[in-house]
Amino acid sequence: MWSPERYQASLRFAAERHAGQTVPGTHLPYLLHVTSVAGEVMRAIVLEPVAAPDLAVVCALLHDVVEDTPTPLAEIAARFGDDVALGVAALSKDAALAKAQQLDDSLRRIRACPAEIWVVKLADRIVNLQEPPAHWSGDKRRRYREEARQIHAALAPAHALLGRRLDERIDAYGAFLT
Numbered sequence: 001m002w003s004p005e006r007y008q009a010s011l012r013f014a015a016e017r018h019a020g021q022t023v024p025g026t027h028l029p030y031l032l033h034v035t036s037v038a039g040e041v042m043r044a045i046v047l048e049p050v051a052a053p054d055l056a057v058v059c060a061l062l063h064d065v066v067e068d069t070p071t072p073l074a075e076i077a078a079r080f081g082d083d084v085a086l087g088v089a090a091l092s093k094d095a096a097l098a099k100a101q102q103l104d105d106s107l108r109r110i111r112a113c114p115a116e117i118w119v120v121k122l123a124d125r126i127v128n129l130q131e132p133p134a135h136w137s138g139d140k141r142r143r144y145r146e147e148a149r150q151i152h153a154a155l156a157p158a159h160a161l162l163g164r165r166l167d168e169r170i171d172a173y174g175a176f177l178t
């Protein structure tokens with residue numbers, strides 16, 4: 001089981017760093033995304049356990065802190081440990097690369113991490129495969145679903161339950177394609 005103290009410390013840190021940010025296309029706090037991913041991870045690892053539940057839950061809460069805020073990785077390492085910092089680094093796109101290479105690069109780095117990090121990425125895309133913002137074009141939606149298929153192909157072996165859930169969400173996303 002994960003530690004409630006570590007859960008609270010990482011949730012608070014994420015709340016501070018994402019303060020003022022909103023879920024794209026809404027007026028809702030960005031923390032909604034982060035806690036949804038953590039909830040998806042927590043249910044999954046109760047039903048199908050992983051070796052290090054704390055690593056999965058803490059990385060779920062912190063997974064966008066480096067990509068979307070000015071937080072340096074060294075601060076994550078100092079506060080939450082090197083295993084968490086390595087996971088968050090792998091879950092962050094490398095903005096120095098061309099956009100077309102960012103997903104492949106991130107998936108390669110995630111696959112070099114323990115299964116707990118694969119689990120966070122699967123949960124992230126499961127949560128994100130909801131109704132897209134109205135302004136997204138058909139092409140963008142199709143690309144997003146194609147990316148989800150790539151994530152599934154690369155990471156589903158780490159967690160059968162989340163693999164099935166992602167598969168279902170990919171199918172359901174078809175309703176948003178025009």
Ligand code: NI
Binds near residue numbers: 033037063064124
């Ligand atoms: Ni995310």
